[in-house]
Amino acid sequence: DAGVIQSPRHEVTEMGQEVTLRCKPISGHNSLFWYRQTMMRGLELLIYFNNNVPIDDSGMPEDRFSAKMPNASFSTLKIQPSEPRDSAVYFCASSLTRGQQPQHFGDGTRLSIL
Amino acid sequence: DQQVKQNSPSLSVQEGRISILNCDYTNSMFDYFLWYKKYPAEGPTFLISISSIKDKNEDGRFTVFLNKSAKHLSLHIVPSQPGDSAVYFCAASTNSGYALNFGKGTSLLVTP
Numbered sequence: 001d002a003g004v005i006q007s008p009r010h011e012v013t014e015m016g017q018e019v020t021l022r023c024k025p026i027s028g029h030n031s032l033f034w035y036r037q038t039m040m041r042g043l044e045l046l047i048y049f050n051n052n053v054p055i056d057d058s059g060m061p062e063d064r065f066s067a068k069m070p071n072a073s074f075s076t077l078k079i080q081p082s083e084p085r086d087s088a089v090y091f092c093a094s095s096l097t098r099g100q101q102p103q104h105f106g107d108g109t110r111l112s113i114l
Numbered sequence: 115d116q117q118v119k120q121n122s123p124s125l126s127v128q129e130g131r132i133s134i135l136n137c138d139y140t141n142s143m144f145d146y147f148l149w150y151k152k153y154p155a156e157g158p159t160f161l162i163s164i165s166s167i168k169d170k171n172e173d174g175r176f177t178v179f180l181n182k183s184a185k186h187l188s189l190h191i192v193p194s195q196p197g198d199s200a201v202y203f204c205a206a207s208t209n210s211g212y213a214l215n216f217g218k219g220t221s222l223l224v225t226p
Contacts, residue, residue: 004157006157013139031212032210033213033214042116042217042218042219043158043214043216045213045214048212048213049226050212055212056212056213063122091157093157097212100163100165100209101208102148102163103160103214104158104160104175105150105157105158105159106157107155107156107157108156108157
């Protein structure tokens with residue numbers, strides 16, 4: 001079975017540019033999460049969707065960050081304009097919502113803002 | 115503030131011996147605990163979990179122990195193998211929540 005698929009795997013861009021990260025969750029999973037991993041703060045939840053609806057975006061650091069889930073099989077995380085401090089690895093994860101279920105992660109997007 | 119703490123950044127163990135990775139948490143509302151394994155340039159991979167109604171869960175070479183009174187859990191790997199060398203993350207969530215609170219990870223090196 002295909003796992004969570006993220007693209008691109010690596011992104012290098014100059015500050016001020018728009019960055020779009022993409023995620024395809026595991027088929028049948030109705031919860032989707034975006035995380036950011038940095039050396040200083042570790043893995044942090046940015047936003048959580050349930051049945052395509054954003055439930056909690058309190059982890060989104062600034063208004064420059066936005067996320068959408070137009071359907072059950074696709075989500076985007078956008079940063080506009082990007083800044084060097086946004087450099088990190090961004091992970092998408094999905095899970096079933098019923099009961100206590102583990103989240104399954106994609107391989108992440110390593111983002112470098114110059 | 116960090117609600118899940120892994121106080122050992124690294125651990126080195128000989129092949130065939132037991133690896134014990136530790137995790138402490140501060141939020142008494144946590145009732146679901148997970149361990150993830152992460153290789154470089156890959157995402158975290160779910161390894162094993164435990165509900166707060168249990169104190170032990172076993173899956174092959176991996177066993178997780180939960181001590182609720184001490185707010186402590188541990189992952190035992192027996193016997194350790196070189197392929198187990200990875201970063202291990204402890205995570206926790208509440209029954210009413212969904213967000214996983216992660217520790218900062220312990221890098222395990224299993225030497226032949």
